[in-house]
Amino acid sequence: MTGLDARLGRLLEGRKDKNRFRSLKEYDTSPESNLVDFSSNDYLSLTSSSSLRQSYLSRLSSTTSIFGSTGSRLLSGCTPSHSSLEKRFQEFFNSPSALLFNSGWDANVSFFSTVPQSTDWVIFDELVHASVHSGLRASRVPLDRRIPFDHNDPQSLEDVLKRITSQGSSTDKSTVFVAMESLYSMDGDFSPLPSLLDTLERFVPRERQCVVVDEAHSTGVYGEQGRGIVHALGEEASENRRGKGRVDIRLMTFGKAVGCSGAVLLCSPTVRSFLINFARPLIFSTALPHSTIIALECVWDVLQSEEGDQRRLSLMSLSSYVHSLLDQLLSRIPPAVLHLPPDPIIPFPQNSSVLPSKPGSPILGLLTPTPHALSAFLLDRGFIVRPVVPPTVPPGGERVRICLRAGMEKTVIKRLVDTLGQWAEMKLDDEKQVRAKL
Ligand SMILES: Cc1ncc(COP(=O)(O)O)c(C=O)c1O
Numbered sequence: 001m002t003g004l005d006a007r008l009g010r011l012l013e014g015r016k017d018k019n020r021f022r023s024l025k026e027y028d029t030s031p032e033s034n035l036v037d038f039s040s041n042d043y044l045s046l047t048s049s050s051s052l053r054q055s056y057l058s059r060l061s062s063t064t065s066i067f068g069s070t071g072s073r074l075l076s077g078c079t080p081s082h083s084s085l086e087k088r089f090q091e092f093f094n095s096p097s098a099l100l101f102n103s104g105w106d107a108n109v110s111f112f113s114t115v116p117q118s119t120d121w122v123i124f125d126e127l128v129h130a131s132v133h134s135g136l137r138a139s140r141v142p143l144d145r146r147i148p149f150d151h152n153d154p155q156s157l158e159d160v161l162k163r164i165t166s167q168g169s170s171t172d173k174s175t176v177f178v179a180m181e182s183l184y185s186m187d188g189d190f191s192p193l194p195s196l197l198d199t200l201e202r203f204v205p206r207e208r209q210c211v212v213v214d215e216a217h218s219t220g221v222y223g224e225q226g227r228g229i230v231h232a233l234g235e236e237a238s239e240n241r242r243g244k245g246r247v248d249i250r251l252m253t254f255g256k257a258v259g260c261s262g263a264v265l266l267c268s269p270t271v272r273s274f275l276i277n278f279a280r281p282l283i284f285s286t287a288l289p290h291s292t293i294i295a296l297e298c299v300w301d302v303l304q305s306e307e308g309d310q311r312r313l314s315l316m317s318l319s320s321y322v323h324s325l326l327d328q329l330l331s332r333i334p335p336a337v338l339h340l341p342p343d344p345i346i347p348f349p350q351n352s353s354v355l356p357s358k359p360g361s362p363i364l365g366l367l368t369p370t371p372h373a374l375s376a377f378l379l380d381r382g383f384i385v386r387p388v389v390p391p392t393v394p395p396g397g398e399r400v401r402i403c404l405r406a407g408m409e410k411t412v413i414k415r416l417v418d419t420l421g422q423w424a425e426m427k428l429d430d431e432k433q434v435r436a437k438l
Helices: 003-017 050-061 080-092 104-114 130-137 154-167 193-203 269-278 290-303 306-330 371-380 410-437
Strands: 097-101 121-125 146-149 176-181 209-214 249-253 263-267 363-367 386-388 399-403
Touching (some): 050 290, 080 097, 097 104, 097 269, 104 130, 121 154, 176 193, 290 306, 306 363, 306 410, 371 386
Parallel strands (some): 121 146, 121 176
Antiparallel strands (some): 249 263, 386 399
16 A cells, blocks of 8 residues: 555545545446435436437437537537537527536536636525535635525525625625525525525625526426526526526536536626636536537427426426325424424415426435435335435435435335335334333
8 A cells, every 4th residue: 555545544534433434336226126216316207218218319320420529619529519509508598698518517616716706705505516615716706705695594695795785885896696506406495586686686786796596406397398497487687588587697407307417507698708718627628529419409309398398297296295295204203313404485476387386396305313324224125315414414414315206106205205104113112212221
């Protein structure tokens, strides 16, 4: 073992001591494995759609360029198919402009490391994705101008805004960036977007705002044909303003419900040009391969078809089903054993035509002090449910993360919830025995 290996080994031992050690685990999720995957972000079950598979294979066989793009977007990787897909997204999402990235990670890092300048403020929901933090760390924004607000809490946002606006002069030209997600990946709760935007509007003039919403977990799932939550609320900034248009930047990613990989950042033509000039992950990395561009075109044909609507409806129905089962189960179990995060505020206006007043979330963050033990118990019984521990979630937020997919059977969901009930009863019995011995 080299000196370096020995030193790294000691650091890894430290992680193990803190129960934070990560390793790669391979699961066979083929039909023969008898394991049901409740951990994948394939919310619409598109990766197993036979019609999508057929259209993808047939398009691949009739297209000349199907392999790598052979260069960054600034070199040979800017092909007519890349530009045409960007144009499709620009129109579909009603955005002034669109820019493809190789991943949502790259898009967030690119944006937050380059666009906010040293005199700007960046305010962010405390639970925003790690990629936003990585971008900010590489940015020119000083640490004391990057401020979190409590998760989904308009009052906390107001407190932060009061603090920063009291520091600025009336001639202050700095931009106030606000970063949030439409649907949070670990708690599975929605942002109360309209209230947060109303709060921002009360403190910061529109020309000084830049609101950034990450729709990684809502792309394809919510809104008309899967255009996302911001679009469903009419909050997207666009040339043909439909609603209030207060969200300047949207990130739509392709690795989750879309079943591919990559991302598109929806922004103004100037931000797009700025990123093309300064975003290192875009400038110095090979652009998405042709095979992915073709897959994305095929996926969008599905999202815009009746099959897309059926998949979205099925997911919503499964989500309200699992919530009703879990509500019954959790009403009988002490929260110290198992509980869901508090029910979120109803985030959407009642009259929204494309969003139900309480849309179902396909993500459940089931809190438990012993997520590894629960995950192993469930795996023994045929369910893949992954534990999530700090630093991915804050200390005390240990959980198992359960994700639904549109193609799941209700009977399988019922079996999972019954198994969760067995585990909770076993835990309660263990506790009783410990108490009896005292
Ligand atoms: C909220 C959010 N943003 C961005 C990303 C990064 O997206 P990608 O997987 O495309 O890199 C993720 C992925 O986990 C995410 O959950």
